[in-house]
Amino acid sequence: MSAAETSGKIEYSDSVNRNALIAVKAHLIAGLLVFLLMMLGGLTMRAAQGTWLEIGADLFYQIMTVHGVGVVGAAVIASTGVQWYFLRQYVRLSNGIFWTNFIIFLTGVVMILGSIFVGKYGGAWTFLYPLPAISMGAWSNGAAALFQLGVLIIGVGLLILYLDFGRAILARYGSLARALGLTQLFGKEPVDYKHPAAVVASTMVLIVNFLGIAAGAVVLVMGLINLYYPEFKPDALLMKNLIYFFGHVIINATIYASVIAVYELLPRFTGRPWKTNKPFYAAWFAIVFMVMGVYPHHLMMDFPMPSWALIAAQILSFGSGIPVMVVTGYGALMIVYRSGIKWSTTAKLLVLSMFGWGAGVVPAILDAMITVNRTFHNTLWVPGHFHFYLLIGLLPMIIGFTYYLTGEGDSKEETKTVDNLGFYAYLIGAFMTSMVFLASGANSIPRRWAAHLPEWVGYAQVGTVAASLVVIGMLFFIVRALVSLPGASNPR
Amino acid sequence: MVSTVYAITLTCIGLIIAVFYFVIVNSKEAEADYQSVTKKWYGFRSKWFLFLITLGITITFLSLNPFPLPDQKKEYSSSEYQVVTVDGHQWYWNIAPVTIKAGQPVEFQVSAADVNHGFGIYDENLKLVAQTQAMPGYTNKLIHTFDKPGKFKILCLEYCGLAHHAMISELTVE
Numbered sequence: 039m040s041a042a043e044t045s046g047k048i049e050y051s052d053s054v055n056r057n058a059l060i061a062v063k064a065h066l067i068a069g070l071l072v073f074l075l076m077m078l079g080g081l082t083m084r085a086a087q088g089t090w091l092e093i094g095a096d097l098f099y100q101i102m103t104v105h106g107v108g109v110v111g112a113a114v115i116a117s118t119g120v121q122w123y124f125l126r127q128y129v130r131l132s133n134g135i136f137w138t139n140f141i142i143f144l145t146g147v148v149m150i151l152g153s154i155f156v157g158k159y160g161g162a163w164t165f166l167y168p169l170p171a172i173s174m175g176a177w178s179n180g181a182a183a184l185f186q187l188g189v190l191i192i193g194v195g196l197l198i199l200y201l202d203f204g205r206a207i208l209a210r211y212g213s214l215a216r217a218l219g220l221t222q223l224f225g226k227e228p229v230d231y232k233h234p235a236a237v238v239a240s241t242m243v244l245i246v247n248f249l250g251i252a253a254g255a256v257v258l259v260m261g262l263i264n265l266y267y268p269e270f271k272p273d274a275l276l277m278k279n280l281i282y283f284f285g286h287v288i289i290n291a292t293i294y295a296s297v298i299a300v301y302e303l304l305p306r307f308t309g310r311p312w313k314t315n316k317p318f319y320a321a322w323f324a325i326v327f328m329v330m331g332v333y334p335h336h337l338m339m340d341f342p343m344p345s346w347a348l349i350a351a352q353i354l355s356f357g358s359g360i361p362v363m364v365v366t367g368y369g370a371l372m373i374v375y376r377s378g379i380k381w382s383t384t385a386k387l388l389v390l391s392m393f394g395w396g397a398g399v400v401p402a403i404l405d406a407m408i409t410v411n412r413t414f415h416n417t418l419w420v421p422g423h424f425h426f427y428l429l430i431g432l433l434p435m436i437i438g439f440t441y442y443l444t445g446e447g448d449s450k451e452e453t454k455t456v457d458n459l460g461f462y463a464y465l466i467g468a469f470m471t472s473m474v475f476l477a478s479g480a481n482s483i484p485r486r487w488a489a490h491l492p493e494w495v496g497y498a499q500v501g502t503v504a505a506s507l508v509v510i511g512m513l514f515f516i517v518r519a520l521v522s523l524p525g526a527s528n529p530r
Numbered sequence: 531m532v533s534t535v536y537a538i539t540l541t542c543i544g545l546i547i548a549v550f551y552f553v554i555v556n557s558k559e560a561e562a563d564y565q566s567v568t569k570k571w572y573g574f575r576s577k578w579f580l581f582l583i584t585l586g587i588t589i590t591f592l593s594l595n596p597f598p599l600p601d602q603k604k605e606y607s608s609s610e611y612q613v614v615t616v617d618g619h620q621w622y623w624n625i626a627p628v629t630i631k632a633g634q635p636v637e638f639q640v641s642a643a644d645v646n647h648g649f650g651i652y653d654e655n656l657k658l659v660a661q662t663q664a665m666p667g668y669t670n671k672l673i674h675t676f677d678k679p680g681k682f683k684i685l686c687l688e689y690c691g692l693a694h695h696a697m698i699s700e701l702t703v704e
Contacts (some may be wrong), residue, residue, distance in 0.1 A: 407593050482656060
């Protein structure tokens with residue numbers, strides 16, 4: 039097969055393309071709206087911890103539950119939109135299946151919202167066994183079951199979509215190994231610098247998410263059985279392993295799906311190609327294993343875990359920072375350096391995402407060291423590192439892509455004041471939010487506490503101000519997306 | 531330890547900000563020949579990669595020797611270790627005894643009666659000094675030596691339901 043055959047673009051009819059663009063916009067708008075609501079939830083929780091708002095512990099933990107599951111859901115649905123938009127250019131994907139997943143997702147969202155705000159389920163998004171079944175009367179088994187069924191059904195929708203990804207990738211490339219670039223990496227085929235990064239990244243996401251969601255389905259079903267047959271008592275540590283494998287993989291994969299936007303778009307703004315090459319393939323091949331192998335770093339304070347698993351998790355966690363530090367983040371900086379780039383809001387957001395991802399690696403890999411984890415685990419250090427990844431890494435990729443779809447990136451006009459306002463409010467707010475969490479973690483403040491001790495209230499108050507800025511910035515982005523996105527034609 | 535980790539984090543984030551700043555201020559003037567940019571910086575990348583690998587191996591070796599968690603299979607002798615049993619319940623701790631001596635290592639035998647809890651020991655300045663998970667069906671052995679007498683707080687570090695944040699108890703070290 040020639041290089042053109044592996045990297046050439048797929049042709050669709052105009053009507054299919056129009057429908058596909060509507061579907062992608064629907065994913066982005068749904069994702070961004072959910073993100074905004076979850077940010078309001080986050081702001082509410084910080085204000086309550088800062089004693090500026092009085093809410094009951096039951097409502098706090100319901101908000102905490104919806105915040106966790108909502109952010110993961112929004113990240114998944116929006117990043118899927120980004121990924122699908124680019125992947126379909128290289129392999130023939132079905133609009134019908136993409137929409138099917140979207141509808142299933144919305145159904146799951148309704149079930150989850152019902153379980154939390156009608157059924158009062160407040161067992162956290164991690165549904166850590168056996169908490170869903172033992173709430174001391176705070177919620178019913180029915181509410182816990184509805185929550186877990188909602189998550190399960192969303193997983194089923196995603197599996198259907200990934201089957202389509204797998205079918206289409208295999209139809210074009212013959213094997214997942216070839217799509218990942220392994221035949222080039224190991225010298226069986228000459229290196230094709232135009233082999234699409236979107237295909238490599240999507241194949242990685244497909245593999246890890248398929249396994250992650252399968253593990254999630256197993257643990258959800260076991261949890262559901264336990265709800266109605268309490269004599270069925272699975273091992274608590276096994277359940278933890280399955281839950282964290284699922285949870286870690288699915289949220290981590292969103293950033294690997296969304297980074298496709300950076301690979302595809304930065305070259306357009308800089309006029310420089312992002313060539314795939316052997317280090318690129320090697321990095322993505324390693325990521326497949328690292329994303330799945332690092333999850334025991336959530337279980338370092340579970341002392342009965344085999345020590346080899348914790349040691350492997352520590353080493354792999356350090357290793358998983360290397361691809362972004364050496365390949366993706368580094369490559370982005372090289373492309374931008376002396377490129378003459380026009381700093382549209384789209385470009386700013388994409389470069390910001392590289393910063394957020396790269397800088398977020400630091401607190402993450404430190405906390406994934408067993409010796410550090412002993413005094414950082416389950417403190418606010420943990421939300422500190424993942425808010426870095428999500429607010430400053432993932433979301434700027436998604437919002438940057440949304441801006442690109444509105445045509446902002448290619449516009450000859452100067453950046454609008456509203457976009458600048460939104461960008462800087464968001465940037466300062468997101469950075470502050472993450473840094474306040476890290477400072478709180480360094481001061482041993484526990485995570486997931488509805489009411490903070492008086493010594494900790496000051497941190498929560500600064501965090502509240504920071505979260506308000508994030509919400510303001512996000513409001514600008516959302517208004518821009520709602521006004522400009524629906525009518526925008528596909529950028530060329 | 532905590533302040534070192536925090537300082538390393540702030541320094542590294544600061545350095546990453548500096549690198550991004552350098553690239554951004556040097557982004558407007560275009561250098562037509564991208565190949566010369568890639569040649570120079572691909573060369574540096576190999577060194578950067580080797581540096582990170584060397585750093586990783588060194589940190590791994592130093593931080594895992596000795597292995598930082600207590601041996602769970604070992605029987606800790608009662609003559610050498612003070613034994614404290616800990617049971618997490620929704621939403622209180624059963625701890626016995628609640629008074630221990632400074633200077634002699636303590637073996638905390640930590641379990642949970644209902645759901646997962648997190649056994650976190652906080653000193654008088656509200657700094658976390660040691661922790662382990664409290665899990666139904668398991669007994670985790672946490673070994674800690676208190677250097678000085680004082681009143682320590684026990685806080686729950688794993689979300690366990692609506693009064694999770696109220697699961698506070700006290701431990702006296704004499």
